[in-house]
Amino acid sequence: MTDLLPALAAIVGPAHVIAPGHDQAPFVTDWRGRYHGRAEAVVRPADAAQVSEVVKLCVSQGVAVVPQGGNTGMCGAAVPPTEGRAVVLRLDRLNRIRWVSSLGDAIAVDAGCILAEIQQAAERIDRLFPLSLGAEGSCQIGGNLSTNAGGTQVLRYGTMRELCLGLEVVLPDGRLLETMTALRKDSTGYDIKQMFIGAEGTLGIITGAVLKLFPRPRASAVAMGMAENFEQVQALLALARSRLGDRLSSFEAMSRRQVEVIARHMPQVAIPFSLEAGWYVLVELSDTLEGDSLPALLEAMLGEALEKELVMDAIVASSQAQAEGLWRIRHSVSESSKAEGYVVSHDSVVPLERQADFIRGVEQAIEAVSPGATVVMHGHVGDGNMHVLAILDPKAFDDAAALQDRAAAISLAVDGVLVPLGGAISAEHGIGLSNRARLARAAPPLELELMRRFKDLLDPQGLMNPGKILI
Incomplete structure (x- = not known):
């Protein structure tokens, strides 16, 4: 059997193989410090051909391959296992913008491109790539695709599933699947690329993508308001949709406790209201036409909302x-919540008409199993995605096991409210390690069976990111 490290070095170069004990820590631990694994090597290939050769080598030796982008995920999907042989395949050197087309409104990129750099490349040709989220300065597009990221503009532009036209994927046997098409219409059989979006590297390694671009907005307007309860937030959303139509690009909401946590830990962040409302709403409009009408339209909508007592106050x-x-x-929600304590995070999504029921029910359910937990919420109200966080004080628990038991009880309580309302346990963060048990009890059995059959078909040795998504 070929010695693994020298063989990897022969493929990617000695400078791009990190052996155990040589600064591997950032690559075998998630950014929150929740999950720790071990790797025989961290490998940094330069292109899809090198990724293919690395995968072939690892498969020939029975070594697991864990793809990793910016390692900014919330569920531990990019962390190697603690046992067995594994290689972390870091994709940051795959960072080329391959081509960009203003006529076709498309951009082709390597999987290791930073999200913000793709946004900037689109701006240079007067276009918009609309995915936007807090980690956009460090997350990589391969990870965004592998978790089907959504961000703050899903309401208008959709998730990564809608934003992706084509993919390049290294399969578990090392072959390169090239579907880097920019076609907007294609009805030739199965849409194979969708199998890999949201699969977290368990079916193959995304090495490139063709993404949709859009006309760049010429005008925008942003406002924040505060509402007494969530039913008023929903009524405000309905009013905004009626009055503003497709100009509405973002509609975000934060609970009062969430804003209190931000104020407590992020004093540099200015909050324009007193912390007396139940909910705080952030609304953004955008238009591809130039002009100064959007602030006036937003003010008019908010004025009507004030008359109807849907908001207590607002600022444009x-x-x-x-x-x-x-x-x-x-x-600031993620950083401030992490500073508050141990975060038990839930990336919940329910039908819009059941969202208020979910919020009421989940607060009661968490309080029943964990009295005193700080429950904060923030989310993309227009697409039904509400992030429910129960923040615990680690010092209140005797040991790590007791803390994990409480976290598991909270998640069980959340799912007990979520599933009967027709919801799903993850809207954009994925499954990874932290949500496997939740998926196993919440997803339909036939759906889980088909997932396992797809996994066995493409990865019969179970070497692609093992232990993620499926138990």
């Missing part, structure tokens, strides 16, 4: 700096 940003300041509040 008067400058780009003020708009960025309002968005900074929303993008």
